[in-house]
Amino acid sequence: MSNAIVVRDLRKSYGGVHALSGVSFEVATGEVFGLLGPNGAGKTTTVEILEGYRRRDSGDISVLGHDPGDSPRALREQTGVVLQQSENTPLLTVREVHRQFAGYFAQPRDIDEVIELVGLTHKRDARVRTLSGGQKRRLDLGTALVGDPELVFLDEPTTGFDPAARRSAWDMIRSLRSLGKTIFLTTHYLDEAQQLADRVAVLRAGEIVALGTPAELIGVTRRTEIRHRLDGELVVLETDEPTRVLHELTTRALAEGRELEQLEVRRPSLEDVYLELVEEPGER
Amino acid sequence: MSVLVHQVMFEQRIFWRSREAAVFIFIFPILLYVLLASVYSDEIDGVPSADLLLAGLFGYGAANTAFAGLAITLVGRREVGILKRLRGTPLPPATYLAAVLLSTLVVFALETVALLLLGALAFGASMPENVLGFAGAVVLGVACFAGMGVGAASLIRSAEGVSAVVNVVVLPMAFLSGSFGGRGEYPAVLQAIADVLPLTYFLEIVDGVYLEGSSLFAEPRALAIVAAWGVAGLAIALRWFGWLPRER
Incomplete structure (x- = not known):
């Protein structure tokens, strides 16, 4: 099977400080790939370069066959993005926000199906500002799925969740995987990577220090x-x-x-x- | 095209659902008109006060809707990540900005109609002498002050501070330019400041089309100055406008 993402020798520095110093990895189509690392390791820099928000200094990148640095619209049609921090318009309802995002895509999914998938059917007519933190995160996921993307970026999707909310978010991510979506996930929670990811890359200070299935990572070292x-x-x-x-x-x-x-x-x-x-x- | 309409509809829905925006942007100039027109019932600078104030608050309304309203909206959306999230969708950035602009134009056009009706019915104010020119002034005002608004949004980095900053600009500007009742007797210093403000020249054009029935293009110098302010704001926006929140 082909690769959804290929990254070769990716480098980025901010004002002389190396945020990423030569990162390489591949993400297979249909795979859940976890980028794991402590805060400040370069996870968000990596995912935001792949999403097209930041420019790289050097390195080759292909995301679904496109270079995200060119910001191609065709790529944004095929990717769904859940940012680490973003809000939706507080005065719109859950259903309206989904309809708003659906209008940006050439071939959106049925919005009621998406709302059902992220478990917000009982809140579909509630305004965004009345949602709990976990429900807002589900809404973020819903807006990322409404374009029926091939590839979904999830930047720390469960940070700040209580254990029950995390479990249900994990179930949701697993159900995305069963739909055949490729998922690129960043997290600083180990159990999250272990539970969800087919393969994990461990990032430390801008370098990948380990890469493999969770079982391989455990198997080789101790x-x-x-x-x-x-x-x-x-x-x-x-x-x-x-x-x-x-x-x-x-x-x-x-x-x-x-x-x-x-x-x-x-x-x-x-x-x-x-x-x-x-x-x-x-x-x- | 259909995406543009889609976004304008959502912008309208969001605007009218926000009580803050509806009150601050839409109601405030109308309220000020009612107050001022009730107090000054005679003539100002030789013009019926209901007419002069209507022209003045129309100018203030343009600055308030397009400059203040747009800056507050864009900075607020940028700092909570709404703009960033939208950049991750296929919605083209230019289409988004065009939709925000068109929505602003719709709001100001409705406000203009409300001002004219209220003025005519309650205070005996005149209808525009040059209706087409007056409609053109609605578009010109939104275009000029929207350019400045997007420019200001590019420079203001704090969602908490934006409201204060734009009001510190808009209210004194409206006062100096004569929005609230002519500036015939202002001291020379204030006149000198007023002479560089875009609202002063915008009001000159408005007075022409509204009171005298002259052409929108009758005062090329005023037109050029108003346009220059808009273009300056736009140039700042092209250089500095960002979609991502400030780094924390």
Whole structure:
């Protein structure tokens, strides 16, 4: 399958400070791609260059076969954008805002379907200013989907959400994926990337320090941990051969007739890997 | 074309639904006219006061609607990210600005009709001597002050401050230019300031078409100065107008 996005050696600096120093990646059509990194790593700079809001200093970019730097209208017909911060006209209703955006596209989707998809049917005649934060975010997503885009950019879509709202936003993003949309997602939440993304790029200080599926990112870096308590003391065994080590441990305990208290076998979470990756050298 | 109409319809809907805009932009000049025309019932500078004030508040209305209204709308929308979001859609930027401009023109045309009817019915004010020229003045006023409004929106970076800034410009300008009752007896210093303001020359043109029945083009110098202010605002906009909110 072809690539929806190709980025080669993307560079950008603001007043001599390097925001992006040579970023390269590809996003396959139909994939959910997560750009993960701490605040200030360059996530928004990257996504806003791809959306055509910012100019790059150098590098080659193709988004659905277009260069976003030329700001082609054909590209905006095929992409949906959810910005990190933007508002809609507070005096219009949910349905009116969808109708407003639908009018900008050559072939919009049915707006009631879109409102249903983002779960705002019960609020369709409510004015924007009466919506909660989570509902406003759904509205942002609705306006991004109303043009029936091939590719959707989501810049930190759940920042500031409570856990329940995040879960429902995740469900919505998964349902977009099942519609075959390509999704480019930035987030500083690890669990979000782990839950949603087919592949994750970890950005640190303008450079990609890891790229792969969440399983690959966890798989390559660390071993399995086996923990238990012996006379109240925590014992941690790190190993490449968890089967053998666990077998030995349990065999010995059985032979001695004692219980392995608080026995736990754990793979490092993406969080462990991530913290290791984004910590500046020398901080450890 | 249909996208332009679509956007104008939405601009109208948003404008009339906003009580603030409707009161501040649409009602305020009419209210001032009622107040002033009730107080000054005789003649000002040898002209019936109902007529002179109507011409003056028509000029103030143009500046208030197109300059102040447009600057406040555009800065407000830019700073909350509405303009940025629109730039991410296929709506062409020029179409958007044209729609905002046309919508402003519709508002001011309605305001003009309201002023004329109120003036005629309540205060015995005259109807325009040169109707076509007067209609042209509606378009000219919106064009000039809209150019300045977009220019001001390019320079003002704060949504909190924009309302104060434009009113500090518009109200003294209207006063100095004689919107609120002629400027025959102003001291020389104030006259000198008034002599560079676009509203002064716009009112000169309005007085011509409204009271004297002269052509819209009867005062080429005034026309040129009004146009120059509009073009200056536009030039600032072309150089500095941005769609993205200020970086925080």
